[in-house]
Amino acid sequence: MPTIKHEILIKAPIEICFDLARNVDIHMVTASKTFEKAIGGVTNGLLEEGDMVTWEAVHFKIRQRLTAQVTKMTKPYEFVDVMVKGAFHSFTHTHQFSETEKGTLMVDIFQYKSPLGLLGRLADNIFLEKYMYEFIRIRGISLKKIAEAEQTN
DSSP: OOEEEEEEEESSOHHHHHHHHTBHHHHHHHTGGGTOEEEEESOSSBOOTTOEEEEEEEETTEEEEEEEEEEEEETTTEEEEEEEESSSSEEEEEEEEEEETTEEEEEEEEEEEOSSHHHHHHHIIIIIHHHHHHHHHHHHHHHHHHHHHHHHO
């Protein structure tokens, strides 16, 4: 089961970073490269513990749907979302936030299991793990830009 970890320092208060990361509207902006839209469950605003959201996006030129549920939330330090239905066999995405002297450290830990057994593990090694890391990295950079821009306003 691959585990992807991405860390980024954001020059903004922890509360702003936390709320931006759980904001459905902001997620659609930061994942616009894959045309991500919330189409079910909570479709705008801030996600809370227990909330579910169904996303529709285009990955590998295929329109896909995925439903995730926020299973844990400790404001403003951590929240966890878990896939309920979708293309993966399973995934858990932990979002962690900690205050530092230079700003907020945002850490994404994404653990997933691909479907299709051996074929899925082969896909992980050839392209999927790299693709998922890049998706999370780009989203983190986008969140950083939004959070830091809010600090200058």
